[in-house]
Amino acid sequence: MADNATTPLIETRGLVKKFGSFTALNGVDLTVYPGEVHALLGDNGAGKSTLIKILSGVFKPTDGEIIVEGRPVSFASPRDATNAGIGTVYQDLALNALTSVTRNFFLGREITHFSSPFGLLKMGEMDRIATEEMAKIGINVADPNQPVGTMSGGQRQTLAIARAIYFGAKVLILDEPTSALGQKQQMEVLKTIRKVQKLGDIAIILITHNEIHARLIADRFTFLSLGEVIGRGTSKELEGDDIKRLMAGGAEIGDLAKELAD
Ligand SMILES: Nc1ncnc2c1ncn2[C@@H]1O[C@H](COP(=O)(O)OP(=O)(O)O)[C@@H](O)[C@H]1O
Ligand SMILES: [Mg+2]
Numbered sequence: 001m002a003d004n005a006t007t008p009l010i011e012t013r014g015l016v017k018k019f020g021s022f023t024a025l026n027g028v029d030l031t032v033y034p035g036e037v038h039a040l041l042g043d044n045g046a047g048k049s050t051l052i053k054i055l056s057g058v059f060k061p062t063d064g065e066i067i068v069e070g071r072p073v074s075f076a077s078p079r080d081a082t083n084a085g086i087g088t089v090y091q092d093l094a095l096n097a098l099t100s101v102t103r104n105f106f107l108g109r110e111i112t113h114f115s116s117p118f119g120l121l122k123m124g125e126m127d128r129i130a131t132e133e134m135a136k137i138g139i140n141v142a143d144p145n146q147p148v149g150t151m152s153g154g155q156r157q158t159l160a161i162a163r164a165i166y167f168g169a170k171v172l173i174l175d176e177p178t179s180a181l182g183q184k185q186q187m188e189v190l191k192t193i194r195k196v197q198k199l200g201d202i203a204i205i206l207i208t209h210n211e212i213h214a215r216l217i218a219d220r221f222t223f224l225s226l227g228e229v230i231g232r233g234t235s236k237e238l239e240g241d242d243i244k245r246l247m248a249g250g251a252e253i254g255d256l257a258k259e260l261a262d
Contacts, residue, residue, distance in 0.1 A: 057081030087169025097149035154188030
């Protein structure tokens, strides 16, 4: 994990997002260092998805700055964010279950023998790259020609992550990567995240509702509630019930028990 002397890979300063008169983000500062798993936590409606949509070029902020490796950036489209090294793996993964692992890996970015898009595909080379890139983060695909539909949910996450990294992601944003999976596959995804962490300088922004997963894997935490940061810190700084309390929007368990009783 990086120390504070390192230049952040990505930062937001005073990020504001309004939808009409509604303020979804109200001055959010987020600082993500290379090589860390940064958990972005908060209750439904906290603004997590809005924040990552701004970072991935889907929404434009109403106000505030995004800074990538020390330079202010402005994203007019998701492609701009991808080109700046921000890879977002959405919950639906954007995979096609009927086509092969390799085809999904390259989707629209195939390697051809000629520079023309009608050139012959270099299938052998593409198979090799897809297999190698997935192996780097822990999944051994027996047959890169197998349809993605035959892979487990955990393997599909790994495919989407390996693809983002291969195509240049320095920051990987994972939106609830374990929420739709069974116990065993959740562990597979956490292992994949750990492998990416060990690659060294890629940062992961992990959105999760699972406190245990966040505790297991995150180096640093930012807690959002109703569009504002209500807490932040490293795994060392946050202890005991801090994480649980902040995930609940800052309420004490005692307050919640009282609310239930009322
Ligand atoms: N496109 C939109 N138009 C209007 N309101 C929105 C839009 N997207 C999100 N919101 C509102 O912004 C708030 C934050 O939403 P969201 O970022 O999805 O939170 P989270 O992902 O933390 O659950 C919610 O109150 C939501 O209703
Ligand atoms: Mg959300």
